[in-house]
Amino acid sequence: MIGTVFLGAVLLFSLGAVVCELQEKRSEGDICAYLAGGASLGAAAALFAAILTDDFGYAYVVSYSSIELPLLYKISAFWAGQQGSFLLWLVIHALVGALLVRRSAMGRAGRIVYQLLTALLVFLVLIKSPFAYAETIVPDGNGMNPLLQDPWMAVHPPIIFMGYALLAVPFAYALESMIAAPLDGKFLAPMRRWALVAWAFLGAGIFIGGYWAYKVLGWGGYWGWDPVENSSLVPWLLSCVLIHLISVARARRGAYYLVHLAAIFSYAFVLYGTFLTRSGILGDFSVHSFAGSDIGFYIAIANGLVLLAGLGILAARIERLPKGDVYGTHKSRAFFTLLGMLLIVFITAVVFFGMSMPLISGLIGESAAVDTSYYVRTSLPIAVVLALLMGFGVLLPHAEGRVVRPVWIFGVTVLGGIAAGLAGVTEIAPIFLAAFGSFAAAAAVAAFLSRRLGGGGLLAHAGAGLALLAFVLSGSGSQTTTVTLTPDEPQELYGHTVVYRGQAFAESGKEKSYRYEVDGAACEAVTKLRANGEDAAREPAIARTLLGDIYIAPTPTSAERGEMILHHNQTAMGVDDYAFRFENIAYEPQGGGKTLVTADVAVTDGETVETAQPSILATERGGTSQPVEVMGGKFRIRLTGVSGDDRDIRLELLPSVDEEAALPVAASVSTKPGISLLWLACVLVVLGGLTAARRMPQGKGGGSEREF
Numbered sequence: 001m002i003g004t005v006f007l008g009a010v011l012l013f014s015l016g017a018v019v020c021e022l023q024e025k026r027s028e029g030d031i032c033a034y035l036a037g038g039a040s041l042g043a044a045a046a047l048f049a050a051i052l053t054d055d056f057g058y059a060y061v062v063s064y065s066s067i068e069l070p071l072l073y074k075i076s077a078f079w080a081g082q083q084g085s086f087l088l089w090l091v092i093h094a095l096v097g098a099l100l101v102r103r104s105a106m107g108r109a110g111r112i113v114y115q116l117l118t119a120l121l122v123f124l125v126l127i128k129s130p131f132a133y134a135e136t137i138v139p140d141g142n143g144m145n146p147l148l149q150d151p152w153m154a155v156h157p158p159i160i161f162m163g164y165a166l167l168a169v170p171f172a173y174a175l176e177s178m179i180a181a182p183l184d185g186k187f188l189a190p191m192r193r194w195a196l197v198a199w200a201f202l203g204a205g206i207f208i209g210g211y212w213a214y215k216v217l218g219w220g221g222y223w224g225w226d227p228v229e230n231s232s233l234v235p236w237l238l239s240c241v242l243i244h245l246i247s248v249a250r251a252r253r254g255a256y257y258l259v260h261l262a263a264i265f266s267y268a269f270v271l272y273g274t275f276l277t278r279s280g281i282l283g284d285f286s287v288h289s290f291a292g293s294d295i296g297f298y299i300a301i302a303n304g305l306v307l308l309a310g311l312g313i314l315a316a317r318i319e320r321l322p323k324g325d326v327y328g329t330h331k332s333r334a335f336f337t338l339l340g341m342l343l344i345v346f347i348t349a350v351v352f353f354g355m356s357m358p359l360i361s362g363l364i365g366e367s368a369a370v371d372t373s374y375y376v377r378t379s380l381p382i383a384v385v386l387a388l389l390m391g392f393g394v395l396l397p398h399a400e401g402r403v404v405r406p407v408w409i410f411g412v413t414v415l416g417g418i419a420a421g422l423a424g425v426t427e428i429a430p431i432f433l434a435a436f437g438s439f440a441a442a443a444a445v446a447a448f449l450s451r452r453l454g455g456g457g458l459l460a461h462a463g464a465g466l467a468l469l470a471f472v473l474s475g476s477g478s479q480t481t482t483v484t485l486t487p488d489e490p491q492e493l494y495g496h497t498v499v500y501r502g503q504a505f506a507e508s509g510k511e512k513s514y515r516y517e518v519d520g521a522a523c524e525a526v527t528k529l530r531a532n533g534e535d536a537a538r539e540p541a542i543a544r545t546l547l548g549d550i551y552i553a554p555t556p557t558s559a560e561r562g563e564m565i566l567h568h569n570q571t572a573m574g575v576d577d578y579a580f581r582f583e584n585i586a587y588e589p590q591g592g593g594k595t596l597v598t599a600d601v602a603v604t605d606g607e608t609v610e611t612a613q614p615s616i617l618a619t620e621r622g623g624t625s626q627p628v629e630v631m632g633g634k635f636r637i638r639l640t641g642v643s644g645d646d647r648d649i650r651l652e653l654l655p656s657v658d659e660e661a662a663l664p665v666a667a668s669v670s671t672k673p674g675i676s677l678l679w680l681a682c683v684l685v686v687l688g689g690l691t692a693a694r695r696m697p698q699g700k701g702g703g704s705e706r707e708f
Contacts, residue, residue: 003046003131009039014118021112030101037098040091051077056138060130066143073144076154083130090121092165105190110176117168120302128295139593146528146537152212163202167267169194174263178317192246193693199239200689206232207682218540218553220670225375230355231273237348238266241341248334254324264310271303336393343386350378380429387436391443394453412442423477423673430476437468456692463684473674480670494671503661514554518543525554548673555666562653575653579604585646594619599649603630614639627654
C-alpha cells in the first residue's frame with residue numbers, strides 16, 4: 001500500500017510542477033520536481049523492503065524472489081520483471097528531472113515536457129504495478145530464473161534503463177527549442193552532453209548483455225539479432241545519429257530540424273521497443289520477451305502521444321527554424337558526416353522492419369519473423385560503406401584546410417584485411433569490412449594527432465572501427481565442431497590440445513562443473529543444479545588465448561537412472577543384486593509451509609546391512625530432494641515420492657559420483673579469434689561517449705568542433 005501511495009505522490013508532484021511552470025512559478029515548480037524525485041525513491045524503497053524482507057503478500061515478490069535467493073539477486077529481483085523494471089525506469093527519470101532543475105539547465109518549456117513524461121511513466125507503472133497483492137499468501141516465492149543469476153545480468157537492466165531515461169532529456173530540449181525557436185543554438189551544448197551520456201549508458205547496457213550471452217548461454221555468440229536485443233539497438237543507433245547531427249548543426253543552423261527529428265525518434269523508439277517487448281507480440285519469437293498483458297495497449301498509446309506531439313510541434317514550428325544549407329561542398333566533413341548518418345538510418349530501418357515483422361505480419365495474417373540472415377545480408381554492405389566514410393570523414397577539415405593523408409593508414413587497412421584472411425574468412429564483403437574497420441580506427445588516431453578529433457571522438461571512432469574488425473574475426477572467422485571427449489584423453493582441435501578431466505560436484509549440491517585443460521591451462525563449464533539435482537542453467541568453458549578464445553559448450557550427460565517402488569516392510573531387489581526394504585517414514589515441520597519427509601531404507605548386499613535416510617522437502621508446490629550415498633558410495637538413492645497413506649515410497653537409483661564424473665561428454669568446441677578485441681572496442685566506445693560528455697563544448701553554436 002505504501003508503495004502505491006508514493007507512486008501517487010510522484011504523479012501529483014510531477015503534474016504540480018507542470019502547473020507551477022505554466023503559471024511561471026519557477027521556485028514552486030522546482031520544489032515539486034524535487035518532491036517527485038524523492039517520492040520515486042520512496043516507492044523504490046518500499047519495493048526493496050518487500051523483497052528483502054520476503055514479503056510474499058505481493059505478487060511481484062512471489063514471482064521473482066524467494067527466501068533462499070542470494071542477496072545480490074534479491075536486489076536485482078527489483079528489476080527482474082516488467083513491473084519492477086518500469087519502476088526502475090521511473091525512478092531514474094524522476095531523479096534526472098530533479099537534477100535538471102537543480103542545475104537550471106533547461107528552460108520552462110523543456111521542464112514542462114520532461115515532467116509530463118514523468119507523469120506518463122507513472123501511469124504505466126500504476127497500470128502494471130509491482131505493489132499488486134498476491135491472490136493467495138504463499139510461504140515462499142518462485143525465485144529467479146537461474147540464467148539471470150549472474151553478476152552481469154544484475155547490472156545489465158539498470159544500465160539499459162539509465163540510457164532509456166536519459167534519452168528523454170534531448171527529447172525535452174528538442175521540443176523546448178522548437179517552441180521557443182531560438183536562433184543562437186544554445187540548446188545544442190546541453191542536448192549534446194545528455195545525448196552522449198545516454199548513448200554511452202545504453203551502449204554499455206547492450207555490450208554487457210552481449211557479453212552475458214557469450215559467457216552464460218553457451219551458443220557461442222554475443223548477438224543473435226533477437227527482436228528484444230534490437231529494440232535497444234534502434235534507439236542507440238538513432239542517438240548516435242543525433243550526436244553527429246548536433247556536430248553539424250553547430251556550424252550550420254539549417255541542420256536544426258534534423259537534430260529535432262533525431263531527438264524525437266530516438267525517444268519514440270525507446271517507447272516503441274518497450275511496447276514490442278512488453279505487449280507479448282514477440283512471445284513466440286523471442287526468448288527475452290515478457291508475457292502479454294494489457295500494458296502493451298497503454299504503452300502503444302504513450303508511444304503515439306510522444307511521437308505525434310514531437311512531430312506535430314516540429315510541423316507547426318518548422319517555418320520558424322533557421323534555414324540554410326546543411327553542408328558546404330561534397331568534400332567537407334559535414335557532407336561525409338551526413339552521408340554516414342544516412343547509412344546508419346538505413347541500418348536502423350533494416351533492424352526496425354526486422355524486429356517489427358511479427359507485428360506487421362500479424363496485422364495482415366499469420367505472425368512470422370525474419371531469420372538472422374536477413375540482418376546480415378542487408379546490413380553488411382551498408383556497414384562496409386559506413387566504415388569507409390568513418391575514416392574519410394574524420395580526415396577531412398571542418399572548413400578550410402588540408403586533408404590528413406598519413407601513409408601508414410594504408411598499411412593498417414591492408415593488415416585488417418590480411419587478419420581476416422588469416423582467421424579463415426573467405427567472403428569478400430567481410431574482408432572489406434575488416435579492412436575498412438581498421439582504416440576507420442587508424443583514421444581516428446591520425447585525426448586526433450592532427451587535432452581534427454577530440455579525445456572522446458578518438459576513443460569512440462577507434463572503438464567502433466575495431467569492433468567492426470572484431471565482428472568479422474570472431475564471427476566469420478569462427479570455426480565449430482562437435483566432439484565426444486573421454487576423460488584424460490587429449491584431442492587436437494584447431495591447433496590446440498584439449499583434455500577433458502571429468503565432472504566435479506560442489507559440496508553445496510547446487511552446481512557441478514565439466515573440467516577441461518586447453519594447452520595445459522585449466523577452464524571449466526559450470527552447470528547450475530535445481531534442488532532435485534536436475535540441470536537448471538549451463539555456462540560454457542572459455543579458454544582465453546592471445547589470439548582468441550577456445551569456447552567449449554558441453555552437452556549435458558547423465559548416467560542411467562533407475563526407479564523402484566518400495567512397499568512398507570517388504571523387501572525388493574534393485575541394482576546389482578542389492579536388496580531394499582522400506583521400514584519407516586517421519587515428518588518434521590520446517591516452517592513456512594515446508595515439511596521434511598525422511599524415509600528409513602535398509603539396503604543389503606547379502607552380507608552387510610546399511611540403513612539410508614533419503615529425504616524430500618515437501619512444499620505446497622511440490623518437493624525437492626538430494627541423492628544420498630549408499631554402501632560406502634557405491635551408488636546413490638533419492639526419495640522422489642511418498643504415497644498418501646505412507647505405505648509406499650518411490651526411489652530413484654543413481655550411480656556413484658565417481659562413475660558419473662568419469663562419463664564421456666559431447667561438446668561443441670569453437671574458436672573465437674579476436675574476441676578480446678571486441679570487448680576492448682566496446683569499452684573504448686563507452687569511454688569515448690563519456691569522455692566527450694565531460695568536455696565542456698566551447699565552439700560555435702555551443703559545440704566543440706574537435707569532439708566528433
